[in-house]
Amino acid sequence: MIRVFLPLVAILLFVRFYFSNLPVMKPAGNYPVWLKDSAGNQTRQTSGLCFTGSDGNLKRFISCDDIGVINRLEIDESGNKPRVRIYPVEYSQQIRDLFAKFKKTDMEEIMYDPSSNRILLSIEGHEYSSNDPMIYRQKEGIYELTFNRDISSFDTLLTVRRLTLPAEVYKFTFDNIGFEGFSATKDFFYIGLENYQKDNEQFTDSTFLYIIDRASGSVKTISTREHEISSISGLYAADDRTLYGIDRNRRIMFLLKFDEDHKIVSSERKALELGVPGFRDITNIPGIAPESLTMDDKGSFYVAIDPWLAFYRPDLAQRKLLGVEEEFNFKKEIPIMYKFNNEF
Secondary structure, three states: OOOOOOOHHHHHHHHHHHHOOOOEEOOOOOOOEEOEOOOOOEOOOEEEEEEEEEEOOEEEEEEEEOOOEEEEEEEEOOOOOOEEEEEEOEEOHHHHHHHOOOOOOEEEEEEEEOOOOEEEEEEEOOOOOOOOHHHHOOOOEEEEEEEOOOOOOOOEEEEEEEOOOOHHHHOOOEOOEOEEEEEEOOOEEEEEEOOOOOOOOOOOOOOEEEEEEOOOOOEEEEEOHHHOOOOOOEEEEEEOOEEEEEEOOOOEEEEEEEOOOOOEEEEEEEEEOOOEOOEOOOOOOOOOOEEEEEEOOOOOEEEEEOOOHHHOOOOHHHHHHOOHHHHHHHHOOOOEEEEEOOOO
16 A cells, blocks of 8 residues: 555546546446455455466455455356355464564565466565665565465465565665565566655656566566556566556556567556446545456456555445445445456
């Protein structure tokens, strides 16, 4: 989550400007859905999402919340309304001991890496306004985790280790400004800095994307300025030359196409229509902040939100339209998941 929110009026104007100038992707099927289940489980501040497989209409995911929680999700799409089941994941003593050293275990992105049969997790350095990089950079980065059973049924994470990354990718991180976008193929890591900040206070109009060769460790650094991407909060690499992402600040999804040297040869952006479950026309709640992205085996996108809690509430006019359940869900700060067809 960002440390200093843009003024509320500025957010609304910003989003409306980009919605009026870009094609809009509308949710598919009977989405969106609240990330809660009938057993009373819910996710919280969901910032990372990864599709792990399917069984007919049953979709499986893993998710991470930026309060240090990982869940397995199953969504049954066979009925008129997708049904969610949430399975909390336990941590081994080794992992609990490590996370106990963090002032906040600020998880931002999660993915399953089939090439290594490991889970890869991005954790942001969050020391509550420490300006000493020697403190927050000791913890931020990409972590590799092992698990019991298989990716579809595990319930415990067993071991964790922090990967060694080139120093260049840490050049512009700050306390609570880190790698909110992360994805990988067999040969490359794709790391998205949340935003480039000059003075550790103000968000700018662009950020940096780092592409790391997993074999050699070489890094390619790409500014997003000319592609009108102001923030990166989620990434999904379909292959070595095709990268999708989420710009949370502008509420858009983007596509970057690369040549063999990872030079961008084309880019596209589309605005995301982010309504409320059961009330798709309510799309102007600024607290609905998209922060994660994944793709299923049919080529559909799934996006989950990490609510901006200070703004995650309907206004008085909207509340008159909502039912008791929807108002309760906002009060409980339950995140929302969206599904989109690939319109790129």
